[in-house]
Amino acid sequence: MDSLNEKFSKLGVDNAPGQETKQITDELDHTGEKYTGKTVDFSHGDVNAFEPIPGTLSEFIKGVNIGGEQAYTEYKGRILIRENVSEKLSLFTGAAISADTQLIITPGTQGALFLAMGSLIGRGDKVAIVEPDYFANRKIVQFLEGAMISITLDYLKSDDKAGLDLAQLENAFKNGVKVFVFSNPNNPTGVIYRPEEIHSIAQLAREYGVAVIVDQLYSRQIFDGRRYTHLCAEYIRPENLITIIGPSKTESLSGYRLGVAFGSRNIISRMEKLQAIVSLRAGGYSQAVLTAWFNEPQGWLEDRIGAHQRIRDDLLALLRKVEGIKVRKTEAGSYLFIEIPELTVTMREFVKILRLQVGVIVTPGTEFGPRFTKSFRINFSQEYSSAVEAIKRMIHMIERYRKGG
Numbered sequence: 001m002d003s004l005n006e007k008f009s010k011l012g013v014d015n016a017p018g019q020e021t022k023q024i025t026d027e028l029d030h031t032g033e034k035y036t037g038k039t040v041d042f043s044h045g046d047v048n049a050f051e052p053i054p055g056t057l058s059e060f061i062k063g064v065n066i067g068g069e070q071a072y073t074e075y076k077g078r079i080l081i082r083e084n085v086s087e088k089l090s091l092f093t094g095a096a097i098s099a100d101t102q103l104i105i106t107p108g109t110q111g112a113l114f115l116a117m118g119s120l121i122g123r124g125d126k127v128a129i130v131e132p133d134y135f136a137n138r139k140i141v142q143f144l145e146g147a148m149i150s151i152t153l154d155y156l157k158s159d160d161k162a163g164l165d166l167a168q169l170e171n172a173f174k175n176g177v178k179v180f181v182f183s184n185p186n187n188p189t190g191v192i193y194r195p196e197e198i199h200s201i202a203q204l205a206r207e208y209g210v211a212v213i214v215d216q217l218y219s220r221q222i223f224d225g226r227r228y229t230h231l232c233a234e235y236i237r238p239e240n241l242i243t244i245i246g247p248s249k250t251e252s253l254s255g256y257r258l259g260v261a262f263g264s265r266n267i268i269s270r271m272e273k274l275q276a277i278v279s280l281r282a283g284g285y286s287q288a289v290l291t292a293w294f295n296e297p298q299g300w301l302e303d304r305i306g307a308h309q310r311i312r313d314d315l316l317a318l319l320r321k322v323e324g325i326k327v328r329k330t331e332a333g334s335y336l337f338i339e340i341p342e343l344t345v346t347m348r349e350f351v352k353i354l355r356l357q358v359g360v361i362v363t364p365g366t367e368f369g370p371r372f373t374k375s376f377r378i379n380f381s382q383e384y385s386s387a388v389e390a391i392k393r394m395i396h397m398i399e400r401y402r403k404g405g
Contacts, residue, residue: 010142039359040390045249045334045381050304052252056292060256063288071284075276076268077105081287085260088294089245092220094233101265104272105282105290109217109246109259112271114140115278116213116242116261117181119270121146126177128169131369132337134187134215138369141181149177150369155189155328155337162191166200173208180205183215184231185222188337188368188377190330192222195229202234211240211267218333220301221250223309226331232263240264242271247293249334249381250304256286308334311380311387318391322398334381337365339374343401347373350401358393 040046063070070078079099086099097103106112113136121127123145129137131150141148149172154163162184169180180201184193193201205212214231222228232243242263248254259282261271275281312330319325324341343350347364354360365372380387 007143007145011139034356035358035393037359037389038386039355039361040382040386041361042378042380042382042387042390043361043363045252045254045379046383046386047252047254049383049386050252050307050381053247053292053296054300055295056253056256056289059288059292060285063285066288070288073281073284073287075272075281076103077282077287078284081105081290085290085293086262089260089262092294093230093243095230097262098265102268103260103262104268104275105287106259106261106271106275107279107282108248108257109215109244110136111257111275111279111282112244112246112259112261113137113213113215115271115274116244116267117141117179118144118274119267120179120211120213120240125179126172126175128172128177128180128210130164130182130186132186132188132365132372132375133181133368134183135363135367137181137183146179149175151180153186153189153191155186155191156326156339159328160194162186162193162197164193164197164201166197166204169201170204170208173204173210177208177210179211179213181213181215183217185216185218185332187215187218187333188335188363188365189328190218190333190335190337191328192226192228192331195227198229198231199234199236202231202237205238205241206236210238211242211264212238213242213244216243216245217249219245221305221308221334222332223305223312223330228332240267242267247290250301251293251296253289253293256283256289258282258286258290260290307384308381311382311384312336314384314388315378315380315391318388318395322395324402325398330380334379336378336380337368337372337375338378339365339372340376340398342374342403343398344403345401347376350397351376353401354394354397358390358397360390360394360397362394 082099086097121144127146152165246259326339362376365375
């Protein structure tokens with residue numbers, strides 16, 4: 001296999017969220033009755049279950065009516081919108097952000113992640129990533145031909161912290177890591193890095209000159225009144241730092257494909273140049289929707305968080321009744337990362353069986369790190385009763401295929 005084919009062979013999409021129908025299922029030997037009710041796709045949220053921020057469609061239409069000025073913005077995004085967003089994000093994070101030089105609007109947070117990593121990683125560069133963490137981190141490093149260094153997140157060990165192995169991280173930094181990429185809250189576990197963990201990351205990155213990319217996509221959807229610490233607001237922080245955030249998840253605006261990255265001027269400048277040859281800009285009319293972001297009616301966000309917390313609590317109650325299941329309570333976002341007991345089938349087979357027999361779609365744990373062969377992720381941003389019934393069906397299948405059961 002030549003090098004180009006080898007590079008793309010590592011970017012398999014069959015197990016990525018929303019791509020499950022690409023999976024080959026001819027080899028499955030599944031038994032028992034088949035459920036014929038409503039399919040629940042836990043691989044991503046149900047955008048029909050939660051209304052988007054009120055007024056977003058009106059803002060989009062306003063953008064359309066503006067015409068060419070909104071359609072063909074500068075590559076970083078229309079300056080009036082960047083000024084609006086930078087002011088709101090400065091208040092949210094506690095960090096001063098220049099709309100002119102420190103912020104770029106991108107086609108989704110996925111676009112921001114690719115641009116940021118593409119601006120910092122060269123062939124052979126050592127890149128530290130957390131395991132488990134967002135599946136694209138690993139794939140982008142591979143595509144850019146970086147050298148991946150995995151850092152353990154022992155999320156099941158204690159509820160007192162996220163569980164990042166800071167000694168392992170420092171050792172990686174000492175041994176030449178140039179870039180550290182992580183999500184906070186963590187995707188897929190939903191844990192929040194504690195203030196002391198963020199402080200340590202900031203100090204270590206500063207000491208060893210490591211650039212940091214932090215994905216804060218779910219940083220507005222915090223449960224149980226927990227404290228959230230923004231790395232960009234630390235007194236001592238990395239010299240080269242990019243923070244990524246967007247309105248796609250908590251705010252139900254995923255269809256507009258909007259992301260925002262802000263931070264170090266030199267990296268934002270590189271990201272602008274890269275965006276110019278990849279997508280030119282985020283969709284011009286979609287950019288207009290960002291004016292509604294952080295301007296939700298009073299109580300709207302609290303109600304949204306409360307609805308998700310109810311789903312989380314009731315799904316956890318069901319799961320924790322099952323012998324052999326390990327799962328940590330989600331602290332932010334809408335994911336549960338579930339470790340299940342040993343089955344008579346492989347996880348790859350079980351994921352397909354869930355989809356074909358009981359209409360439940362999940363994302364296998366190996367998307368978030370190769371050692372998570374007994375785990376899968378669910379996104380519980382779903383209609384309440386559908387989510388509860390789907391978990392009951394899932395549990396039934398775990399018991400059916402439990403080894404020694």
